[in-house]
Amino acid sequence: MSGTYLGLPAFPEAARTSTKDAQLRANLTHATHTIRAKRAGAVGELADWQGLRAAGAAIKDHTLRHLDTYLEQLEAAVTAAGGTVHWAVDAADANRIVTELVRATGETEVVKVKSMATQEIGLNDHLRVEGISAYETDLAELIVQLGDDRPSHILVPAIHKNRSQIRDIFRTAMGEWGRPAPDGLSDTPADLAEAARLHLREKFLRAKVGISGANFMVAETGTMVVVESEGNGRMCLTLPETLISVVGIEKVVPTFRDLEVFLQTLPRSSTAERMNPYTSMWTGTTDGDGPRTFHLVLLDNGRTDTLADTEGRPALRCIRCSACLNVCPVYERAGGHAYGSAYPGPIGAILTPQLRGTADALDASLPYASSLCGACYDVCPVAIDIPSILVHLRERVAQGGEVVTAGRRTTIKPAKGHAAERAAMRAALVTLDHPVAWRATQYLAARTRRLHPRRLPTPAGRAWTDRRDLPQVPAGSFRDWWREHEKERAGRTGAPARDTGEKGGAQ
Amino acid sequence: MRVALFVTCVNDLLYPDTGRAVVTLLERLGVEVDFPSAQSCCGQPQFNTGYRHQTEPLVRRYADAFAPYDYVVTPSGSCAAMVRDNYPKIARKAAAEGRDDGLSQAAAAAAPKTYELTEFLVDVLKVTDVGAYFPHTVTYHPSCHGLRMLGLGDRPRRLLEAVRGLELRELEGAEECCGFGGTFAVKNPDVSVAMGEDKVRHALDSGASVLCGADNSCLMHLGGILRRDDAPMRAVHLAEILASTQEQPFTPAVSGAVR
Amino acid sequence: MTGSSSRTEVLRRIRAALGDRPEDVPVPRDYLQEHGDRTPQETADLLAEHLADYRAHVHRAAPADIAGTVARLLADHGSRTAVVPPGLPQEWLSQVAGVEVTTAGADITARELDAIDSVVTGCAVAIAETGTIVLDGSPDQGVRRITLVPDHHVCVVRAPEQVVAAVPQALPRLDPARPLTWISGPSATSDIELDRVEGVHGPRTLDVVLVSAAV
Incomplete structure (x- = not known):
C-alpha cells in the first residue's frame, strides 16, 4: 500500500501513546457516542433490518x-x-x-x-x-x-x-x-x-x-x-x-x-x-x-489474495459504512492512527493484514487489536463476522501457513516474536490435558500463594500488574473443596462418595 | 437428569468460591450436580490467540469428561460460548484439513448440552426466584460473550431482580466491553486498562457496593483495577449472590479471591 | 504492467482464488417493499415530515397554487436571478416577478450558474420513508449542474403520482442510463464531531413544493 503508512509502530505501541492523549480520547468518545445512539435509532425504524x-x-x-x-x-x-x-x-x-x-x-x-x-x-x-x-x-x-x-x-x-x-x-x-x-x-x-x-x-x-x-x-x-x-x-x-x-x-x-x-x-x-x-x-x-x-x-x-482465503473473504463484503468503528471500544480508546492504514477500526484489523499481508510488525499486530467483544459484528450491515476473522488471522500470524500473496500461493512462517508464546501454549496444553499435571499446578499455586507479588517482573506480567492487582491465589482449588464436599455428603446421606478419582489421563 | 458442573480452569484454580456457590445453589434447587474430575480447560485462550490446533485435544477431553451427562452447567458465558460456537468450527476446520479424529462427534455431543448458569436456571429449571437474599446495592456488567454470542438477554437481570434485599443499580454503558478479552489484556494492556478503568468508573458512579458479573475472567480484570485503586466496591460473581440466603449467607470461605 | 496484461492477471487471480468452488448463495428477498401500510395521502404526509426532518422546507400546494408558491419562495429568498430547465412547465413561473429567469441550455457553464441565485425544477420520483427526491435529467429537471451550483433549489413534487413509500419502489421507476441525483435535504456534513450541520457545497436552501389536490 501507500508509503504513508510504512514504518509505523505496532498497534500496542501506538496505542500506548494515544490512550494517554486526553484530548484525543475526549474527541473520540464524544463523536462515537453521538453517532452510536443515532445509528441505533435509524436502524430501529426498519422492522426488516435483519432481512436487509x-x-x-x-x-x-x-x-x-x-x-x-x-x-x-x-x-x-x-x-x-x-x-x-x-x-x-x-x-x-x-x-x-x-x-x-x-x-x-x-x-x-x-x-x-x-x-x-x-x-x-x-x-x-x-x-x-x-x-x-x-x-x-x-x-x-x-x-x-x-x-x-x-x-x-x-x-x-x-x-x-x-x-x-x-x-x-x-x-x-x-x-x-x-x-x-x-x-x-x-x-x-x-x-x-x-x-x-x-x-x-x-x-x-x-x-x-x-x-x-x-x-x-x-x-x-x-x-x-x-x-x-x-x-x-x-x-x-x-x-x-x-x-x-x-x-x-x-x-x-x-x-x-x-x-x-x-x-x-x-x-x-x-x-x-x-x-x-x-x-x-x-x-x-x-x-x-x-x-x-x-x-x-x-x-x-x-x-484477490483476500478472496483466496476461504475464512477471510467475507471481509470483501464491506461497504465502508464505519459502523464497526463507531461501536468499537478499542477504536474509541486507541484512535484510528494506531491501525496504520486507510482502514482503521475492526474492519481495518481484518482488511489490512489481508490486503498487505502480515510480514510487517504493525500488520501482524492488527488481528490482536481487539478484545473480541463482538459489538462490530452486531452492527455490521453485511454481517461480517469480524471476531471470527480476527481469530483466523491470529492463527495465520501465530502459526503461519498457506496464503496467497500477489496472486501466488505460498507458505508463510509464524510472525516474529511468537516463539515464546507458542512454547507457553504448548506447555499449558500439556498441563491442561494431563490431570495429574493440572493438579500439581494447582497445588503449587496454592502452596506458594503468600509468595506471589502484587507486581510481576516479566513483560507479560508487567502488562497485567502495572495497573491491575493480580487475583489472590486461594488456599485450595475447587477440586480440593469438592472432595471434602463429596465426603461430607456421603457421610450425611450414607451414599457412597462418587468417583472423583483422577481418571481420564491424556488421550 | 444427570447434571455436571464445568467449573472452568480459571475458577478451579483462582475462584473456587464460584464453583462452590454453583453447587450450593443447584443443590438447594434440588439438582444433584456432579463434578467429573477429568475436565480441565475449554481451550479458549489457545483458540482465541491463534493456536487452534492446540485446542483440539481439549475439545475431545471436554466431550469425554462430560459424556455421561445430560446437562453441563458452567458459571462462565465465555467458556459456554467457546464450546457452543467454536467447538463445531474447530471440528469443521480440522475436517477440512483432513484430520477429523473424532472432533466433529465430540463437538456435536458437547455443544448442545452445555449451558451457562443463568440459561440453565431460567430455561431448564424455569426459575428466576432462586430464594436468594443479598442485602447490598449491586450493579451488573453483562460480559460480551454471554451477551452477544449466547444471547443471555435479561436472564441475569431477572435473577438478580428476584433476590431479596438486593438493590440493583443501572450501569452506564453496561453493554460495552470491560477490556479483558483474554490475552488481549496483556497484548494490548494500555487499551485493556483504559477500557477497564472506564467500566470501573461507571460502576462506581452507580453508587453500588458490589460489581456483579457472570464471568470471573472479566471480574479478575475489573477487580484487579478496583483493588489497585482501593475502591469501595467488590467484584462478585453472580453465582455467589444467588447462592446466598438469609439463613446461610454465602461467605467466601475457601479463597476470598475476588475481593 | 501494461493495460491488457493487468486485466488478464486480475481475472486469473480471481479465478484461482475461487478454486475452492464456493457454494453459490441465493439472495433472500424477504425484506419489506415498504415499511407500514399507508394511504397515498399518508405517504405524502410522511414525505413532508421526513423532508422537514433534514431541514428541507416543505410547502403544500394545490395544483392551482404552484405558480403563486414558486413566486413567493423566490421572493422570500430575495432571489434576483433564477435558472430553469428547458422543459419546466411555463405556468409554474407565470406569477414570478422581478426575477431574471434564464432557461438552461446544455451549454450553460458552472461559472454562469455561480452568479444565479435560485433554480426551479420538477422531479422524477420522491421517496417518503427516506425524505428523498430524485432527479433524472428529464426536461423539467435539466442537467445536473443547474441544481448544484445555485444556493437555492425549489423543487416541485406532484403527489400522489410522483411519490412512492420506500426505496425498493423507487428504483423500478428510474432509468439507470440517465444521470440520477438523489437529494435528501440540503447539503450537510457530519464531519465535525460526527454532528450533522446543514450547508456546505450544494444548495443550502431546499424548498419542496408538494403538490396535491387534497391540500
Whole structure:
C-alpha cells in the first residue's frame, strides 16, 4: 500500500501513546457516542433490518462467487455507455494509470471526492511527486490535508480533531492552499463549513479533472454510485471535463435492483440518516451533462489474495459504512492512527493484514487489536463476522501457513516474536490435558500463594500488574473443596462418595 | 437428569468460591450436580490467540469428561460460548484439513448440552426466584460473550431482580466491553486498562457496593483495577449472590479471591 | 504492467482464488417493499415530515397554487436571478416577478450558474420513508449542474403520482442510463464531531413544493 503508512509502530505501541492523549480520547468518545445512539435509532425504524442485512451479505457473497463474470459484464456496460475501463493489479499500477490519464488532459490540478481506494494506494502523494496537485474536497479530508495529517476514520477522517482544533488548522493553512479562512473565523460547525465552501468553490469552478471512488458499480448497467453528504461529490462528478474513478473490484453488484438493499442499509449504518443528502448515479457519459470523458480504474491491490482465503473473504463484503468503528471500544480508546492504514477500526484489523499481508510488525499486530467483544459484528450491515476473522488471522500470524500473496500461493512462517508464546501454549496444553499435571499446578499455586507479588517482573506480567492487582491465589482449588464436599455428603446421606478419582489421563 | 458442573480452569484454580456457590445453589434447587474430575480447560485462550490446533485435544477431553451427562452447567458465558460456537468450527476446520479424529462427534455431543448458569436456571429449571437474599446495592456488567454470542438477554437481570434485599443499580454503558478479552489484556494492556478503568468508573458512579458479573475472567480484570485503586466496591460473581440466603449467607470461605 | 496484461492477471487471480468452488448463495428477498401500510395521502404526509426532518422546507400546494408558491419562495429568498430547465412547465413561473429567469441550455457553464441565485425544477420520483427526491435529467429537471451550483433549489413534487413509500419502489421507476441525483435535504456534513450541520457545497436552501389536490 501507500508509503504513508510504512514504518509505523505496532498497534500496542501506538496505542500506548494515544490512550494517554486526553484530548484525543475526549474527541473520540464524544463523536462515537453521538453517532452510536443515532445509528441505533435509524436502524430501529426498519422492522426488516435483519432481512436487509442478510440480503446485503448474500448479494455480496454471490457477487464474489462470480466476481470475474460480473467485472467483465461491468466492463462491457461501462464501455458501451462511453466510458473506458482500466485494470490495476496493485497500487503502483493504479497510480501509474491515473497519472497518465491526468497527464493526457494537460492539467496539473485535480479535485477529489473522498475515496478510500485512493487513500489506500496513496494516490495524492504519488501525484504530488509527479507534479500534479490533488485537492481534497470532502470537509474532513480537507482538514486532514490542510493539517498535513493522516485520516483516522473511514467516514470522518478528521474525527480525532474537535471544532477548535479544526478552526486553528483553517486559520493557519487555508491561505497556503488557496482562499484564506475568513477573518475572525469562529469554531461553530456552521462557520467552519462556510469557510470550506468559500475555500473550495473556486477550485470546483476551475477544475478540469475530477477523481473519485465509488460505493457501488452495477454490472448489468455500468452504473456508478457515489453516496455523500456535502455536495462536493456532485461538484467533482459533474463539473470537470474528465472524471477518473478508482474503485476496488469488490464494489461491483450484479443488478440495479440490488441497490435497494444497500441504499437502505448504508446511510443508516454510516451517518445514522434515513438517507444521505446526495447520491449520484451515472452511467458512462451523457451529452451536455457532466464529464465528457470517464475512466474507471478497477483496483485489485490484495483483494484477490483476500478472496483466496476461504475464512477471510467475507471481509470483501464491506461497504465502508464505519459502523464497526463507531461501536468499537478499542477504536474509541486507541484512535484510528494506531491501525496504520486507510482502514482503521475492526474492519481495518481484518482488511489490512489481508490486503498487505502480515510480514510487517504493525500488520501482524492488527488481528490482536481487539478484545473480541463482538459489538462490530452486531452492527455490521453485511454481517461480517469480524471476531471470527480476527481469530483466523491470529492463527495465520501465530502459526503461519498457506496464503496467497500477489496472486501466488505460498507458505508463510509464524510472525516474529511468537516463539515464546507458542512454547507457553504448548506447555499449558500439556498441563491442561494431563490431570495429574493440572493438579500439581494447582497445588503449587496454592502452596506458594503468600509468595506471589502484587507486581510481576516479566513483560507479560508487567502488562497485567502495572495497573491491575493480580487475583489472590486461594488456599485450595475447587477440586480440593469438592472432595471434602463429596465426603461430607456421603457421610450425611450414607451414599457412597462418587468417583472423583483422577481418571481420564491424556488421550 | 444427570447434571455436571464445568467449573472452568480459571475458577478451579483462582475462584473456587464460584464453583462452590454453583453447587450450593443447584443443590438447594434440588439438582444433584456432579463434578467429573477429568475436565480441565475449554481451550479458549489457545483458540482465541491463534493456536487452534492446540485446542483440539481439549475439545475431545471436554466431550469425554462430560459424556455421561445430560446437562453441563458452567458459571462462565465465555467458556459456554467457546464450546457452543467454536467447538463445531474447530471440528469443521480440522475436517477440512483432513484430520477429523473424532472432533466433529465430540463437538456435536458437547455443544448442545452445555449451558451457562443463568440459561440453565431460567430455561431448564424455569426459575428466576432462586430464594436468594443479598442485602447490598449491586450493579451488573453483562460480559460480551454471554451477551452477544449466547444471547443471555435479561436472564441475569431477572435473577438478580428476584433476590431479596438486593438493590440493583443501572450501569452506564453496561453493554460495552470491560477490556479483558483474554490475552488481549496483556497484548494490548494500555487499551485493556483504559477500557477497564472506564467500566470501573461507571460502576462506581452507580453508587453500588458490589460489581456483579457472570464471568470471573472479566471480574479478575475489573477487580484487579478496583483493588489497585482501593475502591469501595467488590467484584462478585453472580453465582455467589444467588447462592446466598438469609439463613446461610454465602461467605467466601475457601479463597476470598475476588475481593 | 501494461493495460491488457493487468486485466488478464486480475481475472486469473480471481479465478484461482475461487478454486475452492464456493457454494453459490441465493439472495433472500424477504425484506419489506415498504415499511407500514399507508394511504397515498399518508405517504405524502410522511414525505413532508421526513423532508422537514433534514431541514428541507416543505410547502403544500394545490395544483392551482404552484405558480403563486414558486413566486413567493423566490421572493422570500430575495432571489434576483433564477435558472430553469428547458422543459419546466411555463405556468409554474407565470406569477414570478422581478426575477431574471434564464432557461438552461446544455451549454450553460458552472461559472454562469455561480452568479444565479435560485433554480426551479420538477422531479422524477420522491421517496417518503427516506425524505428523498430524485432527479433524472428529464426536461423539467435539466442537467445536473443547474441544481448544484445555485444556493437555492425549489423543487416541485406532484403527489400522489410522483411519490412512492420506500426505496425498493423507487428504483423500478428510474432509468439507470440517465444521470440520477438523489437529494435528501440540503447539503450537510457530519464531519465535525460526527454532528450533522446543514450547508456546505450544494444548495443550502431546499424548498419542496408538494403538490396535491387534497391540500
